[in-house]
Amino acid sequence: MVKATKVKALDQVLLEKYDVKEEIKMVLVVREDLKMGKGKIGAQCGHATLGSFRAVERLAKESEFWKKVLQAYSWDMGMHKKICLKVNSEAELLDLQKKAKELKVPQYVVADAGLTQIKEGSLTVCGLGPAPSKMLAELTSHLKLL
Template sequence: MKGNQYLFSDFNIGLVTGLGVGLAISLYYGLKRSGFSGSSSRGLLDNLKRMIVESKNDLKEVISEEYKMVMVVNTKLKMEKGKVASQCCHAAVGVFIKSLLKEPKKIDYWQSQGSKKIVLKAADSAQLEKLQILATEKGLSTTLIRDAGLTQIDPGSKTILGIGPDAASLINQVVGDLKLY
């Protein structure tokens, strides 16, 4: 097939048509819901502007709350600082990817606020597991990092629990009583 023939294939024409019809229907019902009567083009523009402002205000309300990511360290393992840093990186990447796949808007909110990350202390792996269960029950993204055992600690050791990024108030319900690392 030559270049332009694929661009205008039946599939692409159907896709573009479907998207156009869907956009038109959404716009029609959105304007109808907002009280637009269809009597003037000026009214259409005014209603579109109002809808855009309202959607921006909705976004401001959603992200007015602080968002953060938390890493909880298993202090029983007595890892060196470099090991803790490395394990925290694994946890941060793990929860970032889960959140990106599950709820990408939370990543946007978190990044728009400076990508806050907090490192906290847990007594042992049992506490990490309890925190993970509680966080999961609250709908938070989590990842529990297990070490490969190539350097300082035994293979399979539970080193770090990553949580978030999400609303700080929700995360604090899970880890609010823990101390900073």
Template sequence: MEPRQQAAPEPTSQEVNLVYLQQLRELDIPEEAAKQALLHTRNVSAEEAAMYYFNKLENEEEDDEDVLFKMVFVINMDLSMGVGKVATQVGHAAVGLYQTLQGNPSWRELAWKWDSTGSKKVVMQATNTAHLLELQALAASLSLPTYLVQDTGQNLVEPNLRTVLAIVGEEERVNNVTGSLKLL
């Protein structure tokens, strides 16, 4: 492997350096793990990403084989939203939470683990806005990433109402927040 001497286009924060990716693939590092390592090390070099993979990801893969992850969407039932509105708000929550994960280097790996273990998603019910905020605070106290949708009020509900809370993390930890809620 040649360190940084090969000219390659400057990657954006979401892209991987294809030259480095190929070098990692030649080391028999799985493509998704190689991409994750490059993103985590900010595409500095193939060597840096390889060291990250062999020192961190490989060990975690062995440790995390039995760990499941899930994303939960908690609907504010006090708003009496129709099915279409709920679906739209859950979509906003999913995209918002995933963007939040991608924007935080320590959470990118969580997103990758959630995605690589089946991308489990569950929709549940909260009583009202206060309930959503309590759940969000509890999730934050457990260091679980969240995203709370605040509707713009363009249709069906008043502006600035909180419609859906999205939470992601290890299933057992997420269950500590949402395990007693009813499914939608």
């Protein structure tokens, strides 16, 4: 019962702070220092998109706020907004992930299998959201486009 009460309290805070009727999008943050090819970046962003979307699905089972975000994103007639940004190191990527966790933003970091261009276990992309644009801006407004 304590967990359910905490989730409801957090939902209320999130619903008051962010409007789920505003733009909902996903941000994919790519490690530029790995020098991945375009195809590799595309594949890694695909993994991050799916992983981050599944994170929201898990949150939506317990949270009214994330259920509304998921509904808004899912029924957008295929107009799912995504933006690709870049960081210069694994440390920056992990710092972003840590901040996302602190703000309760759904996130997923891809660890590469090491089958093609880069070393196994390399952290390549952090998917953030889907979430309200304002929420994501709190994390990523300092980053540049990929």
